[in-house]
Amino acid sequence: MSMKATSAPIFSTLIFLLCFSSTVVSVSFSKIPLPLKATGPEAFAFLSRAGDFYTGVADGRVLKYVSQARRFEDFGSFAPNRSNLCNGRVNDPNCGRPLGLALHHATKRLYVCDAFYGLGVLEPEGGVGTILSSSADGQRYRLCDGLDVHQQTGDVYFTDASSNYDIRQILLAVAKNDSSGRLLRYDLNTKQVTVLLRNLSGPGGVAVDKDAQFVLVTEFITGRTKKMWLKGPKANTYDIINSQPMPDNIKRTESGNFWLAAVKRNLTTLSLSIPIGQWMNASGDVIKTVNFGPWYGLKPVSEVQEFLGKLYLGSMFAPFVGVYKD
Ligand SMILES: *[C@@H]1O[C@H](CO)[C@@H](O)[C@H](O)[C@H]1NC(C)=O
Ligand SMILES: *[C@@H]1O[C@H](CO)[C@@H](O)[C@H](O)[C@H]1NC(C)=O
Ligand SMILES: *[C@@H]1O[C@H](CO)[C@@H](O)[C@H](O)[C@H]1NC(C)=O
Ligand SMILES: *[C@@H]1O[C@H](CO)[C@@H](O)[C@H](O)[C@H]1NC(C)=O
Ligand SMILES: *[C@@H]1O[C@H](CO)[C@@H](O)[C@H](O)[C@H]1NC(C)=O
Numbered sequence: 001m002s003m004k005a006t007s008a009p010i011f012s013t014l015i016f017l018l019c020f021s022s023t024v025v026s027v028s029f030s031k032i033p034l035p036l037k038a039t040g041p042e043a044f045a046f047l048s049r050a051g052d053f054y055t056g057v058a059d060g061r062v063l064k065y066v067s068q069a070r071r072f073e074d075f076g077s078f079a080p081n082r083s084n085l086c087n088g089r090v091n092d093p094n095c096g097r098p099l100g101l102a103l104h105h106a107t108k109r110l111y112v113c114d115a116f117y118g119l120g121v122l123e124p125e126g127g128v129g130t131i132l133s134s135s136a137d138g139q140r141y142r143l144c145d146g147l148d149v150h151q152q153t154g155d156v157y158f159t160d161a162s163s164n165y166d167i168r169q170i171l172l173a174v175a176k177n178d179s180s181g182r183l184l185r186y187d188l189n190t191k192q193v194t195v196l197l198r199n200l201s202g203p204g205g206v207a208v209d210k211d212a213q214f215v216l217v218t219e220f221i222t223g224r225t226k227k228m229w230l231k232g233p234k235a236n237t238y239d240i241i242n243s244q245p246m247p248d249n250i251k252r253t254e255s256g257n258f259w260l261a262a263v264k265r266n267l268t269t270l271s272l273s274i275p276i277g278q279w280m281n282a283s284g285d286v287i288k289t290v291n292f293g294p295w296y297g298l299k300p301v302s303e304v305q306e307f308l309g310k311l312y313l314g315s316m317f318a319p320f321v322g323v324y325k326d
Helices: 002-026 167-175
Strands: 028-033 044-046 053-056 062-066 071-077 098-104 109-114 118-122 130-133 144-149 156-160 181-186 193-200 203-208 214-219 224-229 238-243 250-252 258-265 272-280 286-291 303-307 310-314 320-325
Touching (some): 044 098, 044 303, 109 156, 156 203, 193 214, 258 310
Antiparallel strands (some): 062 071, 098 109, 109 118, 203 214, 214 224, 250 258
């Protein structure tokens, strides 16, 4: 009897230690530091399987990460007279603020939402980008935010998070329960912008299906992800497919699932403070949730992008790009 009583706890402790240590050991996290003064890599666009990527930072620059040299280069910006005096500034209209970005791989053009300037494009050699659209239906964009490119057509899906508040007034937009955001599409052939959805509550992220059957758009303020049908019997209607507080960017994976950057409630403090990634299918069913709190603390993560089996993490508040693997 006494043998049994002592060996059972020892045995279960061993099992616990084995399970616990194996999960801890298999998770890795590393940081790719940004250049001096740069913060807030909000989104990523990978150039090739070599691992080079673009990201936009708070002082208006689009940076290019050269994987082989393991360093960032200044690549471009949208403020017409941006100078290096901008470096280190945060959300200055004279400097610009690139947010969502995506490459059209056939042309190597980089499409970018600059929060202040609107939808723009950078040629493969970089430099000062061209603004393609800064208003639609007579309404100026105040906060160009999420962006994705449909590779087959080259059409660009993007959001204006608000017609009333710019990036410096996000907290006010939340407090006022703003619902003046729009989902838009730039047609590469006609160069025209179409409003797909209006009255959105802080649409921060967008992801288009590989075959453009549908487009997903997140609403930061109401905590929802909508799926708008572009083709088929439900075309031009939408479903709410996911509810999760403060959803930001959403990125399609190679297999056709999606990673959503969002926030979870801390059950001790009851505050919405745990940065998470949610892996979901095209119906919004969550397959897996990853907690990034151990590396980001209370700071939200803006993007979770899968690339060659690792997750690249963006954040408006971090001076690094996080790389997570489990
Ligand atoms: C850029 O131009 C605007 C107006 O054209 C001006 O207000 C601003 O100060 C300029 N910024 C820089 C950095 O020179
Ligand atoms: C905020 O706006 C959304 C969308 O317009 C609406 O569904 C919701 O009820 C509003 N919430 C509050 C607290 O007013
Ligand atoms: C929807 O947005 C339009 C402007 O784009 C506005 O005129 C209209 O009042 C809004 N509708 C609601 C229900 O908020
Ligand atoms: C919740 O908040 C408490 C108090 O700040 C902290 O100790 C704990 O680690 C948090 N839980 C999670 C899951 O982050
Ligand atoms: C998503 O997952 C659910 C169940 O987890 C499944 O029923 C559904 O068919 C999936 N949808 C897609 C589009 O893969």
